[in-house]
Amino acid sequence: MVEREHNLDSASPAEPRRRTGGRSARVREAVLAAALDQVAEHGIEGLAIGDIAARAGVAETTIYRRWGTRTALLADAVTELAAVGNPTPDTGSLRSDLRQLADQISHLISRPGIARLLGTAIALSVDPDVATARHRFWDDRFERTAPVIDKAVERGxxxxxxxxxxxIETLSAPLYFRLMVTDLPLDDTFVTRCIDQTIALYRKTG
Structure with a gap:
């Protein structure tokens, strides 16, 4: 695979970085999609690098070289899933920003296999690799969504x-609880209540 990249670069020396980067991005996308498909079908405990590689059409060494472990790969896959198509809201209003965030969370955790993935991650939380992957995911999510709150503070x-x-914890925790514990629908009435309660709580503390 490395030799192919070298040959492509030699054939078009004016654009080696663009071509290599484009191919690298396609490989990453294929591997992350394959990892999510595998965990949706088999859970974390049934996740095997060899199966992911076969599904993505790449060599196992490609995955090990880039991610190192299956949990590091899975953390990247879920983080990417949460980020793609979910830009940080910036509507100019706290309520509408929280609505977009809540809708994004609801759509994400309602995807097939995500509930199983979350449940398995909790069950295997004693595994340091799984714990690291979980922390990495949440740190990334909080970092991406923090500007919503910072701008609301700036607007008063x-x-x-x-x-x-x-x-963000106050807003999102009931959504995850409903999915993981009560198994009730994440309908509009419930989401609106989560938003109302979050705003009321933090405005009151001011």
Whole structure:
């Protein structure tokens, strides 16, 4: 695979980085999609690098070289899944921003296999690799969504010193609880209630 990249670069020396980068991006996309498909079907405990490689049409060494472990690969896959198509809201209003965030979360965790993935990750939380992957995912999500709260503070919708992570936790925790524990639908009425309660709580503390 490395030799192919070298030959492609030699054939078109004016654009080696673009071609290599494009191919690298396609390989990454294929591997991440294959990893998510595999975990949806077999769970984390049934996840095998060899199966992912076969499904993605790449060599196992490609996966090991880039990600190292299956949990590092899975963390990247889920983080990418949560990020793609889910830009950080910036509507100019805290309520509508939280609505977009809540809708994004609801759509993500309602995807086939995601509930199983989350349940398995919790069950295997004693595994340091799984714990690291979980922390990496949540740190990334909080970092991406923090600007929503920071801008609400700047607009005067929330008091100074409001912790973005606490607000996002308050909004999202009931959504995950409903999915993982009660198995009730994430309908509009429920999502609206989560938003209303989050806003009321943090405005009151100000």
């Amino acid at each position: 919708e929330l008091p100074a010193g409001t912790d973005p992570r606490e607000v």
